[in-house]
Amino acid sequence: MPLNPNGICSPTTLEGWHPSNAFWRSRKKQWKAGLKVRQLFSSQLSTRTADYKPARQIKQSKEPMKKSRIVLVFVLFVLIFSTVPQEVTAQTPPTCGYDSNVESILAEVTQEDVVQWIRNFSGEDFVPIGVSQKKILTRFSTQLFNLNVNALAYPYLGEQLRSFGFEEGTYLTDHAYTPNYVPTGTENMIDLHNVGEDYVSSDRNTKVVGNPDQTTTWKNKVVTIPGHGPNADEIVLMTAHMDSTSPQRNTNAPGAEDNASGVAALMEAARLFRFYKFDRTIKIIFFTGEEQGLWGSEAYVEDHPAEMDNIIGVVNLDMFGYDNDQDMCIELHVGTMPDSNQVGTCFTEVNTNYNLGLAYDYVTNGAIGASDHASFWDAGVGAIEVLENFQAHDESFGCNGTQDRNPHYHQITDTIDKMYMPATLATVKAGVGSVASLALPMGKCFATDPQITATPQTESIIVNWAEIEGADVYNVYRSTTSCAGSFTQVAQVSTNSYKDVDIDLENDYFYKVQAAETGAVCYSQMSNCAVARVEVPIFFDIFIPLVIAGE
Structure with a gap:
């Protein structure tokens, strides 16, 4: 493999290769179809080191093969899979x-x-x-x-x-x-440095690993x-x-x-x-x-x-x-x-x-x-x-x-x-x-993130924000400690406002909102944090002199 000036293996280019190219995608399927034959010739699949982790051992036939038989298999391999991409050094997609x-x-x-x-x-x-x-x-x-x-x-x-x-x-x-x-x-x-085929075989159902204390679904x-x-x-x-x-x-x-x-x-x-x-x-x-x-x-x-x-x-x-x-x-x-x-x-x-x-x-x-x-x-x-x-x-x-x-x-x-x-x-x-x-990233889910306000009412708090283009729903989160505290989702709404009535008077409530796309995993970043509290109403005693008629 060619080396770059820093002494690091550098990739070469396979002409015509592209990860989404239909020609190469079809060749990939041919590559898979010939996997069993290629195991006789591929150092990747036949040479495995279990030097640091337990690995499956690919069982190799111990029966000797005549040279003529080897040649015949090789010729058939070349004829059948001549269109399969060859093993190459790294490309630059x-x-x-x-x-x-x-x-x-x-x-x-x-x-x-x-x-x-x-x-x-x-x-x-x-x-x-x-x-x-x-x-x-x-x-x-x-x-x-x-x-x-x-x-x-x-x-x-x-x-x-x-x-x-x-x-x-x-x-x-x-x-x-x-x-x-x-x-x-x-x-x-x-001892993973000395693990052998008797310990880890090629079949998951016959592996032998110590004496596990239970059998259940993993x-x-x-x-x-x-x-x-x-x-x-x-x-x-x-x-x-x-x-x-x-x-x-x-x-x-x-x-x-x-x-x-x-x-x-x-x-x-x-x-x-x-x-x-x-x-x-x-x-x-x-x-x-x-x-x-x-x-x-x-x-x-x-x-x-x-x-x-x-x-x-x-x-x-x-x-x-x-x-x-x-x-x-x-x-x-x-x-x-x-x-x-x-x-x-x-x-x-x-x-x-x-x-x-x-x-x-x-x-x-x-x-x-x-x-x-x-x-x-x-x-x-x-x-x-x-x-x-x-x-x-x-x-x-x-x-x-x-x-x-x-x-x-x-x-x-x-x-x-x-x-x-x-x-x-x-x-x-x-x-x-x-x-x-x-x-292949296509961009952020949403061009902007919500910016919210929280306004106390008599017995509720109204959280408002501008609509976000492309958003189907909005997730509303609330904390009772601080803007840096732990938030819990309290609602999912399809409009650009939320009325919180589950509150106690004279307590601070902290809110954040996240825009989301339904039917997919796509979210905005969390909004700013807005805080509000509903105060206890103040009642004034007003003295009105009582005037009795006729006096």
């Missing part, structure tokens, strides 16, 4: 050039927000779950779904996404799957942001696994870098994408069961075969932010499929276009399949994994041949204080920007 909408989105991603998400999901801080305040001390998948009071990450995740306005059952869904276990009696954590959380343009049937996926592990996995597995970092990126995307329209549909998926061997992503791919043909690409964020040498260098595991290179190149273009400051090893041959992106590789879908500088690659790559692996990986010491926040923030922004760019 025109969809990931500079876009002011993407710049606006990235400007809203702050280190403060990213840090808080990581702290919340890794047990550093108490978080509101229902009516209680809890710490999320472990996210090990068996504990996520057996009502462990210290593993309530999944309900907390759902509550936060619903607060963003994602409607349960429509744009916020659960993908349920049933893991099947073959207990071994082994209670210790998997779930992946899926956020859908429908596309608004002519390519709304095409999908861009942003994924991360939310589960964690450690030697004390049932009680103490903070997983700050692995993988609260990826969860933080997805939460920021969900929070910010709702304010914009995109040509393509975006799905943000929080996988579980990854630490057991990619169970959640495998199940999703198996259960959505028709969707695979419509996926433009997958950005999978898994374990980043540890950067002991503070060189801002990460790894992009891209593989050799053209569609994967589309996604990888988009990531590098976003890093350049918005001056994010990341260096990177761009890994094609030898890319690892030890995270959820590999489930999509097996379906012929272009995908990348974004990872810390876990391995030492060629010195000509962006990390200069260094290895900066987190020594706290899969330990109870994988906490946020071990992470380098400038690198964490830049990687989150690059992931968010890549997905936004691939989805």
Whole structure:
């Protein structure tokens, strides 16, 4: 692969390629149809390292093949699939050039927000779950779904996404799957540096991972942001696994870098994408069961075969932010499929276009399949994994041949204080920007945001605002503490005013309003905050002299 002056693998261009080009989309289907044959020749699908995460092992036939038979198979392969796009180095898709909408989105991603998400999901801080305040001390998948009071990450995740306005059952869904276990009696954590085929097989139903304490339905959380343009049937996926592990996995597995970092990126995307329209549909998926061997992503791919043909690409964020040498260098595991290179190149273009400051090893041959992106590789879908500088690659790559692996990986010491926040923030922004760019932003949902006033009446408060073009409804929020306090939605109206009669006299009430589009996930930014109170009426005693007639 050619190198740029900085020693980083640079993309080349595949003539005539375009992500929405019908010719190449048809070739993608041919590529998928020939997947089984190509496994004999593709280093991406036959060479997997399980050097840092449990990964499926592609079983290879151990029967010797005669040379003539190999030649015959190869000739048939060439004849049948001669029109299939060849494995190439990264291309530069025109969809990931500079876009002011993407710049606006990235400007809203702050280190403060990213840090808080990581702290919340890794047990550093108490978080509101229902009516209680809890710490999320472990996210090990068996504990996520057996009502462990210290593993309530999944309900907390759902509550936060619903607060963003994602409607349960429509744009916020659960993908349920049933893991099947073959207990071994082994209670210790998997040694992922020595994991073998006997431990993690190619079949989710025969995987052997310790001796889990229960069998129940597990779930992946899926956020859908429908596309608004002519390519709304095409999908861009942003994924991360939310589960964690450690030697004390049932009680103490903070997983700050692995993988609260990826969860933080997805939460920021969900929070910010709702304010914009995109040509393509975006799905943000929080996988579980990854630490057991990619169970959640495998199940999703198996259960959505028709969707695979419509996926433009997958950005999978898994374990980043540890950067002991503070060189801002990460790894992009891209593989050799053209569609994967589309996604990888988009990531590098976003890093350049918005001056994010990341260096990177761009890994094609030898890319690892030890995270959820590999489930999509097996379906012929272009995908990348974004990872810390876990391995030492060629010195000509962006990390200069260094290895900066987190020594706290899969330990109870994988906490946020071990992470380098400038690198964490830049990687989150690059992931968010890549997905936004691939989805083709069309602009903000609304040209303006509501500006409101609140006027006290005798026994009510009237909230008014100017109509917002394109808005179908307005969500009205109220706080009883302050403009910086916690707001609760009190109404949804189709007019540009709201009368609040559920008030107590001499109390301050704080209001905000958000415009929304029905039948989609599209919101304005929250309005200004307006405050009003209704005072107790003042009555005056008036003395009127009594005059008696005749006196």
